[in-house]
Amino acid sequence: MVTWLGAPSVAALREALHEVAPQLGGGAIVPRNLVPDAAPEWSAATAVLAGRYVVKFAWAEPAALRIRHQVRVLGALKVSAPWLALPAVVVASESPALLVTELAAAVPFFDVRHLVGAGGRARVAQDLGAVLARLHDPDVLAAVSAAAGPLAAPVMPAATDALRRGPAAPAPDARWERVAAWCDWTDRVLGPAPGRSGLVHGDFHGGNHLWDERSLRLELVVDWETAGPAEPEYDLRCLPGDCGMELFGAVVDAYERVSGAALDRDRIMGWHVRTVLDDVLWRVEAGVPMPDRRTAGEWVDDLGARLAGFGVGG
Known part of the structure; x- marks a missing residue:
């Protein structure tokens, strides 16, 4: 008990x-x-x-x-x-x-990502892509479920209906008007049924993978409270914002080389949209600052820039 x-x-x-x-x-x-x-x-x-x-x-x-x-x-x-x-x-x-x-000497990815230059990008991408690809192997899900008991799927971010309505508290000015178009696109790319299922970490953001500051090698993956079965794309949803789009693309390439399975980049970005906007929404309504102390509007701007670079307008 x-x-x-x-x-x-x-x-x-x-x-x-x-x-x-x-x-x-x-x-x-x-x-x-x-x-x-x-x-x-x-x-x-x-x-x-x-x-x-x-x-x-x-x-x-x-x-x-x-x-x-x-x-x-x-x-x-x-x-x-x-x-x-x-x-x-x-x-x-x-x-x-x-x-x-x-207590590990390693530090969160957020503290070292500014050190990842062109020379180290491939190595960092390989570490991230490999750990996720191997984790998502269906055999891992089967073994963990057998040992730990039935696993519930992670709690998903807010649905687009809630995101379109925007925050009940003052919204991050006119920027929120673009959200409806992003939500329409997200509904289209996430509409089809998901593909394969694997064990996902569930909260794989830059505070939950720890790195050696000198070698820029992945040392630890921590905080497994939300681990459960889901499509692999869901586990990569924080990477576009945490890594930047260039490193994100390199991680996806490394993942596919290691796993031999293709990832749906549109689905990853769809989950990314819902995750970022959900975070903005509840923080605005609760009066809680954004994690990096910037404004909610700046977060929406950043998301818009990533989507534009990905070919999504609005």
């Missing part, structure tokens, strides 16, 4: 650690992203423990279930995909829901 912390506090986390990992309970705890009044689904946070470990914890059932899911997926992947760059698990508990991993 899954359980969770009684309060979103360092004291409650230390008590839980004393229960499941007494050897770790005495170290210094530095919480990150601790939002005590978060909605139940997001009532989770991480903390650095003793300067050596990262611990993920929850104080509500929905968030605890997500941690349990990650614990089970990581355990299954360790056996079925030993080649995969996974965080080193130190303690994994379902009651209470805790995941302790070793």
Whole structure:
């Protein structure tokens, strides 16, 4: 049975650690992203423990279930995909829901993407394309499902009907008027039934793949809370914005070389449109800043530039 912390506090986390990992309970705890009044689904946070470990914890059932899911997926992947760059698990508990991993020296892709020049583009693309291609092998999905139990599909971004309506709060000025045309295109490219299904990470953005800052090699893929079955194109939907269109194209080429299977670039971009606009929509309505502190309108402009470069007007 899954359980969770009684309060979103360092004291409650230390008590839980004393229960499941007494050897770790005495170290210094530095919480990150601790939002005590978060909605139940997001009532989770991480903390650095003793300067050596990262611990993920929850104080509500929905968030605890997500941690349990990650614990089970990581355990299954360790056996079925030993080649995969996974965080080193130190303690994994379902009651209470805790995941302790070793703190890696690697940094998020967001922190190194500016270092990827023409000389290193092929190497970075190969690392990204290869890890996704191998993860999406149907045999991996079958093995993980057998070990971890039935897997639910990841929660998809908002449908285009909601995106066309725009935010209830003040919209990012007239830029939102272009969204309807983008949504029409997205509906067309995502309308046909998806092709093959594989195990997708589900949230493969630049904060969840970690890199060696000197060699620019992929070191770890983290945060498997949303892993589940879906079409491979869904897992590449963040790359156009995170990598830029040139590197994104190189990643798709590398993926196809490794897997021997073609990707539908239109479908990837359709998922990209829904993902970016969904992020803008909820942040505008909730009054939450965009992750890079730019405006929602600037995000819409950037999306429009990527779509124009891809041949989509509006």
